[in-house]
Amino acid sequence: MIKHDxxxxxxxxxxxxxxxxxxxxxxxxxxxxxxxxxxxMIMGALDGNFVQINFTNVVFSVLTVFILIDLFKAFMDYREHERIRLTYITDATILIVMREVAAGIYAQKIEYEFILSLSALLVVLGAIRVLAIKYSPKETESLSLK
Structure with missing residues (x-):
């Protein structure tokens, strides 16, 4: 008989x-x-012909790679332990928000209301991450066993 699980x-x-x-x-x-x-960028700077690849694109690419790394860690953790750690998801979300703030600041097309809302979101995500570390399931299990 085939089990659905x-x-x-x-x-x-x-x-x-x-x-x-x-x-x-x-x-x-x-x-x-x-x-x-x-x-x-280096070849263009050495030749004196500056290529239209600016530093902001490199910064956005690096932040995107960090987001992908956190998502990779989250999926690996799910595959090994069959649960999703809140810290990996909040880390990825914090990096996404930071990337958007950096994009808006570099483009100089960001309004102060948007920056304030993203800052509030970062504060909330930071608090969630701190609470997730402080009250992690492993620590609460070890405390209940004592």
Whole structure:
């Protein structure tokens, strides 16, 4: 007899494996893009012909790679422990918000209300991350066993 839980676990394992490979390819592509941008910037600076690749694109690419790394860690953790750690998700979200703030500041097309709302979001996410670390399930289990 076929058990639905076994089918579900198998499908979830295959889906997370595919997503992990996609994230790995995205990480490699992101790193190659960063290195190519840096090489073009250096070669352009040495030749005296400045290429239209500015430093902000490199910063955004680096922040995007960090977001991908956090998502990769979250999926790996889910695959190993079959649970999602709140710290990985909040880290990725904090990086996404920081990337948007940096994009708005560099583009100089950001309004103060938007920066204030993103700052409030960062404060809330930071508080969630601190509480998730302070009251992690592993620590509460070890405290209840004593």
């Amino acid at each position: 076994d089918i579900f676990d198998t499908v979830i394992r295959y889906v997370t494996t595919v997503i992990l490979y996609i994230l790995l390819l995205a990480l490699i592509a992101g790193l190659l893009k960063i290195f190519a941008s840096l090489v073009l």
